[in-house]
Amino acid sequence: xxxxxxxxxxxxxxxxxxxxxxxxxxxxxxxxxxxxxxxxxxxxxxxxxxxxxxxxxxxxxxxxxxxxxxxxxxxxxxxxxxxxxxxxxxxxxxxxxxxxxxxxxxxxxxxxxxxxxxxxxxxxxxxxxxxxxxxxxxxxxxxxxxxxxxxxxxxxxxxxxxxxxxxxxxxxxxxxxxxxxxxxxxxxxxxxxxxxxxxxxxxxxxxxxxxxxxxxxxxxxxxxxxxxxxxxxxxxxxxxxxxxxxxxxxxxxxxxxxxxxxxxxxxxxxxxxxx
Ligand SMILES: O=C(O)CCC(=O)C(=O)O
Numbered sequence: 321x322x323x324x325x326x327x328x329x330x331x332x333x334x335x336x337x338x339x340x341x342x343x344x345x346x347x348x349x350x351x352x353x354x355x356x357x358x359x360x361x362x363x364x365x366x367x368x369x370x371x372x373x374x375x376x377x378x379x380x381x382x383x384x385x386x387x388x389x390x391x392x393x394x395x396x397x398x399x400x401x402x403x404x405x406x407x408x409x410x411x412x413x414x415x416x417x418x419x420x421x422x423x424x425x426x427x428x429x430x431x432x433x434x435x436x437x438x439x440x441x442x443x444x445x446x447x448x449x450x451x452x453x454x455x456x457x458x459x460x461x462x463x464x465x466x467x468x469x470x471x472x473x474x475x476x477x478x479x480x481x482x483x484x485x486x487x488x489x490x491x492x493x494x495x496x497x498x499x500x501x502x503x504x505x506x507x508x509x510x511x512x513x514x515x516x517x518x519x520x521x522x523x524x525x526x527x528x529x530x531x532x533x534x535x536x537x538x539x540x541x542x543x544x545x546x547x548x549x550x551x552x553x554x555x556x557x558x559x560x561x562x563x564x565x566x567x568x569x570x571x572x573x574x575x576x577x578x579x580x581x582x583x584x585x586x587x588x589x590x591x592x593x594x595x
Contacts (some may be wrong), residue, residue: 351376353423355430363431366492367500367550370536371427371543374476380541384478386414387566391446402564403453404516405444410590415442419568420594424474428570429595431472431545436573437595440464440471446478446564447486452557454486456520460569461548462503463519465581471548471569477538478564486557488565489533490550496529499551521551 352371355363363369375383390412391402409415419442429437447453461469481487493500504525510518529551536544546552548569557563571591579587 351379351423353426355427360430363545363547366494367547368490368492368536369431369545370538371545373539373541374423374427374543375541377541380478383418383476383566384540384564386418387444387446387478387564390415391444391564394444401453402444402446402448405446407441408444409439409442416592418566424568425570425595427545428472428474432470432570432572434572434574435595436593438571438573438575438591438593440466440569440571440575440591442569443567444564445567446562447554447557449485449560449562450558452486452563454556455488455552455554456509456517457491457526457551457553458506458517458520459499459503459549459551462506463582464548465578465585466571466575467578468572468575469548470575471571472545473548474543474545474566474568474570475536475538476543476566477540478566479562480539481563481565482537483535483555485559485561485563486554487538487563488536488544488552488554490536490546490552491526491529491533493547493550495532496551499549500547501549503549504551526551 351373355369359369390408391405394400394405394408395402409419416439419439425437429435445455460471460473464471475488479485491499496504498504505522506519507522508518509520510516538544573593575591577585577589577591579585579589
């Protein structure tokens with residue numbers, strides 16, 4: 321497994337132990353088809369759960385090739401960064417099928433405790449080697465005008481992800497219980513912008529928890545699901561390795577968009593019912 325580095329400050333024993341426990345709990349040789357009851361319980365407690373291996377090496381080779389192709393087409397003219405490839409599934413059947421993979425929908429359905437599942441958004445967030453951007457501390461809940469605001473996000477590692485190449489870090493609900501249902505104070509860093517992170521948790525609000533952040537070290541083909549309210553970030557990728565993720569947000573069938581709150585989600589925004 322990759323080495324553990326802390327985003328800021330030194331490695332603490334608690335943080336190191338948290339990562340070791342994370343890795344031990346979430347690695348298994350076979351692909352995961354169903355969460356055990358204790359995994360669902362852990363998700364409810366912590367706001368995040370690892371799937372271990374979600375796709376086989378063979379499946380991942382095809383997924384990676386398909387995503388690489390989309391990245392190269394979408395970034396060809398240099399107008400959009402590979403971190404910001406949002407909602408391509410609306411015009412791409414292959415991506416819609418990937419987002420609707422039955423194994424993933426079964427797992428999302430378990431975590432949402434809902435037979436019916438919608439795709440809310442998809443994103444390819446591929447941090448190129450050396451110049452990959454940092455994602456600031458945020459809660460997704462701040463961005464999403466949904467009622468009820470129940471979302472689980474699949475984060476599939478398309479490349480190995482570790483602290484060296486900008487893996488995601490989380491502050492679990494066990495550490496910051498108020499974050500479970502409240503937005504921590506934010507500062508708006510720029511005007512609202514589609515794929516950009518502009519509602520960052522204020523430094524003074526995140527500081528008390530930062531030394532207990534967990535780095536999600538995942539091998540290609542492994543994944544995690546996180547809750548909409550979970551505080552998370554990721555450092556820049558200054559390494560020589562790319563760090564690419566395929567991210568899909570799922571809601572229960574009953575969740576509705578509240579139109580007019582954010583530009584990206586207009587009256588005609590479609591939350592596709594896929595199960
Ligand atoms: O991939 C990352 O570094 C951040 C992803 C993220 O913010 C999210 O999935 O909500």
